[in-house]
Amino acid sequence: MTPAPRVAAPGRRLVVARVLHALVALAALTGVVMELVIALVDGPGTAPSQAERLVRLFSYFTVQSNLLVGVVSVLLVVRPARDGAVFRVARLDALLCIAVTGIVYQTVLRGIAELSAAGQVSDLLLHLLAPLLALVAWVLVGPRPRVDAATVWWSLAFPLAWIAYTFVRGAVVGWYPYPFLDVTTLGLAPALLNTAVVAVVFVGLAWLVRVVDARLRAAP
Numbered sequence: 001m002t003p004a005p006r007v008a009a010p011g012r013r014l015v016v017a018r019v020l021h022a023l024v025a026l027a028a029l030t031g032v033v034m035e036l037v038i039a040l041v042d043g044p045g046t047a048p049s050q051a052e053r054l055v056r057l058f059s060y061f062t063v064q065s066n067l068l069v070g071v072v073s074v075l076l077v078v079r080p081a082r083d084g085a086v087f088r089v090a091r092l093d094a095l096l097c098i099a100v101t102g103i104v105y106q107t108v109l110r111g112i113a114e115l116s117a118a119g120q121v122s123d124l125l126l127h128l129l130a131p132l133l134a135l136v137a138w139v140l141v142g143p144r145p146r147v148d149a150a151t152v153w154w155s156l157a158f159p160l161a162w163i164a165y166t167f168v169r170g171a172v173v174g175w176y177p178y179p180f181l182d183v184t185t186l187g188l189a190p191a192l193l194n195t196a197v198v199a200v201v202f203v204g205l206a207w208l209v210r211v212v213d214a215r216l217r218a219a220p
Helices: 009-042 050-057 061-078 085-109 117-141 149-154 157-173 188-215
Strands: none
Touching (some): 009 061, 009 117, 061 085, 061 117, 061 157, 085 117, 085 149, 085 188, 149 188, 157 188
């Protein structure tokens, strides 16, 4: 008697992929929504107006990286094997940006601001759970292979655009999202040096992801 062919395994792998991507999206987007609600409930705070506070909220790299990884993860829930030149860059950017968010927060920014109970929950989601879940999801279910040299270089466009926006806007309004970028306090040269250090970490991670992407088995 011959055994029945195993046809369910690929289906199970897709289910696992969808679940993992959904967890990433849930953590990232819930954290962003919580921060938005906090900003709306608390009012302008130290900002001159409510509108300015909202602009500042979405100017944080943390919020932008969580939005990016959340949207990309939702797209992967719909189609775990999604591909395409633009999507490859978006996927790599999502992974790198959320990783840098977690690393910089845990090494430089953790504990410098007093948080409310709700703020502590959103902090956990944005700076710990979303980065860890994104890494686990990429390692286990990909999608890959997706990272070539062109994808790595194009992935630099988004963080470079954010850096330019941050310094130009900061020069105009006198506000910077993070202390290590604050030109008014540190001066331009130290702020640019700190930015360069983070940029080097980003580029190093990008090439590391490329190497690992080529060595891990195809997924999902």
